[in-house]
Amino acid sequence: MQVKEPWEVLGLDLIGPLPETARNTKFILTITDLYTKWVIAEPMQSKTAAEVSAVITTKLYMFGMVRKIITDQGKEFVCKLNDSIFSMLKIKHAVSSAYHPQTNGQDERTNQNIKRTLRKYVNDNHNDWDLHLPAVVYGINTAKQYSTRHSPYFLLFHRHPRLPEVMNACPMGDDFVVADPEDDIDARVNKMKLLNETVCIAIIKVLHNIKKAQSMQQKTFQNRKRKVSNYKIISHGTGIHDLWQTWVSMEEEEVGTVSSRVLIT
Structure with missing residues (x-):
C-alpha cells in the first residue's frame, strides 16, 4: 500500500x-x-x-x-x-x-x-x-524508525521533541532547527525556510525508504510462502488467547551464551 x-x-x-x-x-x-x-x-x-x-x-x-x-x-x-x-x-x-x-x-x-x-x-x-x-509510546514515537529513517514525532510535527535536560545533552541531529527568542524576524524566517526545506527532503526520503522496506518485506513473505510444508494440526484442548499469552504461557529468552531468564510472552 x-x-x-x-x-x-x-x-x-x-x-x-x-x-x-x-x-x-x-x-x-x-x-x-x-x-x-x-x-x-x-x-x-x-x-x-x-x-x-x-x-x-x-x-x-x-x-x-x-x-x-x-x-x-x-x-x-x-x-x-x-x-x-x-x-x-x-x-x-x-x-x-x-x-x-x-x-x-x-x-x-x-x-x-x-x-x-x-x-x-x-x-x-x-x-x-x-x-x-x-512513556512506552513516547519512546516509540521519538525513536528513529527502520523503514522511514526518521522518528514518527519528527515526521508528524516537523520538529524534534523537547526532551528532559539529561537527554538534551545529546545532539538532536542536523535537521533540528531551534528559533532563538532573541533572533530578529528575518533570522526566524530564514530558519523556518531551512526547516521547510529539511522537511521536504525528509518526505522524499521517507517515501523512498518506505517503498524499499515494503519491497524487502514482500520478498521475505514470498520466501516464507515457498517454504511452507503440510503439517498435521494437533489440538491440545486449550483456548487460544491474545497478547502476552494472557500472562500464563512462558518462553525462555537466551541471555548471552550461558544463562537464560523466563519471560512472559
Whole structure:
C-alpha cells in the first residue's frame, strides 16, 4: 500500500485482555499512522464498539481526519456504529482478511513493540501496565524508525521533541532547527525556510525508504510462502488467547551464551 502523506491511512488493533489495573482497564486500542509510524495507545475498560468508537472519534478530532482506516474483522471495528461514523466523516474502512493478516502487519509490529517494552517495567502482578504505557509510546514515537529513517514525532510535527535536560545533552541531529527568542524576524524566517526545506527532503526520503522496506518485506513473505510444508494440526484442548499469552504461557529468552531468564510472552 502506497501512503503519501502523514495521517492519511491509519491501522487500528486491540491488545487484550490484560490483567485488570486499579483503573479497571484491561485492553489497549492501538492506532498507527502508516506513513509516519506515529502510535497512539489508549487504555480501555472494555472492547465494546461504543468505547472503541469513542476513542477513534476523539483522536480524529484531535489530529484531523484521515482518508482510510484499516482494521481486522473484530465486531468492535466492523459494526453499524463505526459504519455510520466513517460514512459521516468520509473515511474509507478497509477490513484485512483473516487469511492475509500481513495487510495489517504494521499494527502487529506496533503491538509487539508495546508489549515487549511494557514487560520491562510492569510490577510482579503485571497490573500497573497502564501507568507505564504513555512513556512506552513516547519512546516509540521519538525513536528513529527502520523503514522511514526518521522518528514518527519528527515526521508528524516537523520538529524534534523537547526532551528532559539529561537527554538534551545529546545532539538532536542536523535537521533540528531551534528559533532563538532573541533572533530578529528575518533570522526566524530564514530558519523556518531551512526547516521547510529539511522537511521536504525528509518526505522524499521517507517515501523512498518506505517503498524499499515494503519491497524487502514482500520478498521475505514470498520466501516464507515457498517454504511452507503440510503439517498435521494437533489440538491440545486449550483456548487460544491474545497478547502476552494472557500472562500464563512462558518462553525462555537466551541471555548471552550461558544463562537464560523466563519471560512472559
